[in-house]
Amino acid sequence: MPLARPSIRHFCLGSTLTPFLYPSLSEACALSIARRCFVGRRAPLARCSSSTTESAVSQSESYYEQPSHLNPTPDNYALTPFADRCILTVEAGSGGHGCVSFLREKYIEEGPANGGDGGSGGNVYIQAVRGETSLHKLARRRLMKAGRGRNGQGKVKGGERGADVLITVPVGTIVREIQRHDPIADEIEEQELLERSRGRTRRRKPKSEEKRAELGDEVEQGAYRKDKWLVFPGMVPSELNRLAFPPLPPPRKSHLAALQPQAPMWLDLDKHMETPMLLAAGAMGGLGNPHFVTPNQYRPMMATRGDTGMKLSLQLELKILADLGLVGLPNAGKSTLLRALSNSRARVGNWAFTTLQPNVGTVVLDDHKGRPKVVKRGRDGLLRDNFTIADVPGLIEDAHLDKGLGLGFLRHVERAAVLAFVIDLSAGDAVQALKLLWREVSEYESMRGKELNAETERRMTERRTVTYTPPGSSSPPSDPSDMIDSSEFDTTLEPLEFIPTTPISAKPWFVIATKADLPDTQDNYQQLHKYLAGMNEDAEPHPSGRKNAWKNGVQAVPVSAIKAEGVEVIPQLVMDLLEE
């Protein structure tokens, strides 16, 4: 399909009309722009004389025809792989097995037990880091598994610890637990239930066999369990039947397990993390045969197997945390604006839905090349030298009914501190366009509000611990062999529930009126300006129709993104609004 380029013929007329982008129209705006203008700013790129000459016409015409950074050909863009949702199964490492071994030396035929303990399994950590921008790598991997501990060896050599894994995610990722299978936690719970049913309120410390023998207690006998015990290699079944097994040692958890987030896990990683955070601690290794030496059994022929690591099925969702979110109809010029303000190479094309995934650009306020600095401090009191902008796919009328690309992408601007409504002055009534955008944004807000209520209700009724239930059964399995492999975890991807943030309508916002270089756009801008002035003076209601909506001197900035005219005022405006 041939790609439609903008018709250029009449553009030149517009550009001659906008040497300073409507200074006479908006005294207030011009004043504020002048106030915000940086000292030593570069002159606007194209300043035309008021008289339209032949040469000016042809110059302007060639300006629009010449591909440039701001007027790129549709194939001039950088597309980074992107995914903002994924399901990930993480598995903590299983413990290595204990070892059954005996000292054998010259003249010591039947030496004492000297089997080492198994190493513990590797841990799974998560870290939100600034450089990451997408979850696509995790979406492809689907399973992250920590290393298994090595088995113990003779001469009381303990097994090596399993390798840890680190999951790095972009800042702004929300992690929610879907399912959990923790065999040791289940075992501990089962034992506690058993003890409670026997009428013991407090767990008694198990006495050692020696102590019991001293006290004349009957020594408890355990039984052989294939999933728990390891016996001396080469032992035949008849020997195994004669072997007296001690009671199984109580289930053990790594001391690191106390640092794990409580179940059900819900993490909002909205800050850069200097150190990783533990998600799942590795399981303990098995005990070597010296642990089972008793006065009666000098050479125990058994050791325990390492514990199985816990498995977690997690849902990850990225909600980009940009300072400024661009909201606009398709083809309004959002991506061009992003290119004009940052070094982004977002795709630009003269058709709707050129942008299909969010783009984030960084506006450098001071590039150490003599460019004026916007002097503003962030909330932490530090001088800010940049801010980020998120450009998302365009919204259309009835997007809340899933038309166009729906409202899903609004979640990327939902957490932005400031919103900019990008309105195309050449595409009909700007006021109507602004109202339409706000209508869709309010629909999104009410949708999220309902989700929040449902989520609060759900959390109130939900049990604190999450247990794994195999498909088709209503109660958790009692036999560990019933436990199902992680590959059978339910991996349906539902949108994550609402995380309470500032309502969108309560965020500071302003309007960027684009394509101000085109002819016959001044009237449209004037109408928009009048409407916003009326709204600021309470003569007009807020376009969202909400009560506590923000309207603290909303401005409309006329710009020509394609020529980078008028965009210089945006950084200072955003920095001022970021302080609101």
Ligand SMILES: Nc1nc2c(ncn2[C@@H]2O[C@H](COP(=O)(O)OP(=O)(O)OP(=O)(O)O)[C@@H](O)[C@H]2O)c(=O)[nH]1
């Ligand atoms: N004359 C003029 N044309 C512009 C301006 N800004 C953008 N355009 C043109 O408008 C068309 C659409 O621009 P985009 O930046 O792709 O618009 P968008 O809002 O990102 O569109 P979607 O990604 O589809 O939502 C392109 O042909 C741009 O060259 C402007 O300030 N003046």
Ligand SMILES: [Mg+2]
């Ligand atoms: Mg775009």
